[in-house]
Amino acid sequence: xxxxxxxxxxxxxxxxxxxxxxxxxxxxxxxxxxxxxxxxxxxxxxxxxxxxxxxxxxxxxxxxxxxxxxxxxxxxxxxxxxxxxxxxxxxxxxxxxxxxxxxxxxxxxxxxxxxxxxxxxxxxxxxxxxxxxxxxxxxxxxxxxxxxxxxxxxxxxxxxxxxxxxxxxxxxxxxxxxxxxxxxxxxxxxxxxxxxxxxxxxxxxxxxxxxxxxxxxxxxxxxxxxxx
Amino acid sequence: xxxxxxxxxxxxxxxxxxxxxxxxxxxxxxxxxxxxxxxxxxxxxxxxxxxxxxxxxxxxxxxxxxxxxxxxxxxxxxxxxxxxxxxxxxxxxx
Numbered sequence: 001x002x003x004x005x006x007x008x009x010x011x012x013x014x015x016x017x018x019x020x021x022x023x024x025x026x027x028x029x030x031x032x033x034x035x036x037x038x039x040x041x042x043x044x045x046x047x048x049x050x051x052x053x054x055x056x057x058x059x060x061x062x063x064x065x066x067x068x069x070x071x072x073x074x075x076x077x078x079x080x081x082x083x084x085x086x087x088x089x090x091x092x093x094x095x096x097x098x099x100x101x102x103x104x105x106x107x108x109x110x111x112x113x114x115x116x117x118x119x120x121x122x123x124x125x126x127x128x129x130x131x132x133x134x135x136x137x138x139x140x141x142x143x144x145x146x147x148x149x150x151x152x153x154x155x156x157x158x159x160x161x162x163x164x165x166x167x168x169x170x171x172x173x174x175x176x177x178x179x180x181x182x183x184x185x186x187x188x189x190x191x192x193x194x195x196x197x198x199x200x201x202x203x204x205x206x207x208x209x210x211x212x213x214x215x216x217x218x219x220x221x222x223x224x225x226x227x228x
Numbered sequence: 229x230x231x232x233x234x235x236x237x238x239x240x241x242x243x244x245x246x247x248x249x250x251x252x253x254x255x256x257x258x259x260x261x262x263x264x265x266x267x268x269x270x271x272x273x274x275x276x277x278x279x280x281x282x283x284x285x286x287x288x289x290x291x292x293x294x295x296x297x298x299x300x301x302x303x304x305x306x307x308x309x310x311x312x313x314x315x316x317x318x319x320x321x322x
Contacts (some may be wrong), residue, residue, distance in 0.1 A: 008239055009319040012233075015240065016247040016313065022263045023251030082291070085259035086252045 027205040031216030032076050038210025040069045041159075042202040049198035063109075090169050100163040108158065112151055120147040152197040154184060156204050163208040171214075174215050178207035233319075234282050237312045241266055241274045246309050249284060249301040257297035275299060283308055 008016065047062040123129055123146070132144040167175030185200040192200070201213035243263045249255060251315045261271050271317050275297075278284045283305035301309070 007238060007243070009316050011240075011321065012238065012243060012316055019247035019263065020251050024246050028266050085262075086255035088252045091253070202254055 030080060030111050030220050031218075032214045033073060033080075034209040034213030035217060036069055036072060036076070036213075037206070038064050038213050041205035042210060045198045045202035045205060048204070049195050050222075052195040052198070094166055094169060097162045097165050101158065105155070105158060108154060112148060115148065116146045150190060150194055150197060152194065152201055153186055156186045156197070156201050159187055159201070159204045160186065161207050163212075167212075172206050172212065172216075174212040175208065178204075178209075178212060181207045233315050234308055234312050236277065236283065237308060239274070241270065242278055243312075245274060245299070246283065246301065246305065247273070249299060250306065250309055254298050254300040257299065260299060278305070279306075299307060 044062045044065055047058065047178075051057060051062075120129070130144040130146055131141050133141050160179040163175050164180065165181035166172065167179055182204040185204050189197040189200045229258045237246060238257070241264060244266075245260055248260055248263055257268075257275070260266075260275075261268060265272065265310050266274075275284070275286060281304075282302060285300045286304055287300070289298075
């Protein structure tokens with residue numbers, strides 16, 4: 001680019017527009033993060049569906065893979081930050097949204113695993129218990145541990161939230177579209193049995209993260225090829 | 229009466245650098261070089277001029293044993309850029 005070339009007003013305006021477009025169209029997202037979480041959540045959801053549908057138990061809780069995925073995610077985030085050649089104004093805000101989402105998801109898991117036992121204790125202290133009663137009399141009544149019904153719907157609702165914020169802020173339509181679809185999955189999950197919520201959760205992970213992840217990765221690799 | 233265009237900004241490479249920096253929070257020298265297709269030497273001189281005018285902040289540090297230069301537009305730079313665009317609009321209005 002020539003330094004001291006005399007610019008006409010039109011050329012100046014064209015140059016400004018061109019550079020603004022270049023800044024806006026620059027990606028430093030490698031797509032690995034969304035691909036990782038899309039895969040992990042989809043696999044865990046499908047395995048949970050299969051466990052419930054075919055009445056078997058895995059030797060370990062499949063959702064533990066979510067915990068194991070945190071380590072590579074931290075490494076990916078640090079590397080992406082180190083390798084980023086520029087920083088956009090909304091980067092910190094988007095990072096905060098995903099951090100809050102991560103904390104909230106683990107808080108939901110804590111709630112889901114703590115509240116039934118805590119509720120049973122409170123009921124027992126008050127001198128009553130929940131009983132499972134079969135209306136057709138086919139089985140005898142038996143004590144029932146309290147449970148939160150269709151709880152996975154709340155997870156599906158949570159999946160859409162940071163995805164929609166990212167999609168709208170970054171004007172990245174695959175995430176916006178994925179989040180809108182996920183709100184639809186949330187509504188459907190309120191009406192179907194719990195095991196099918198798991199399939200809807202897997203579909204949400206695919207449309208919110210896995211598919212946008214593939215698109216980001218493809219764009220990233222194409223840009224890298226141009227710069228070699 | 230038309231306002232005179234800021235001579236610091238009314239130069240192809242300096243205007244390109246400022247237009248790029250106004251769209252991001254901060255950018256590395258290598259990123260600016262890549263987007264402007266300028267040579268390192270030429271860009272370095274123009275970045276220095278913008279810095280001397282107080283339009284951009286330049287931070288030099290080491291990352292993984294390599295020098296890293298990061299540029300960021302200052303509030304004075306934003307004001308100058310806005311004034312330049314307004315002056316341009318005045319010229320272009322019929």
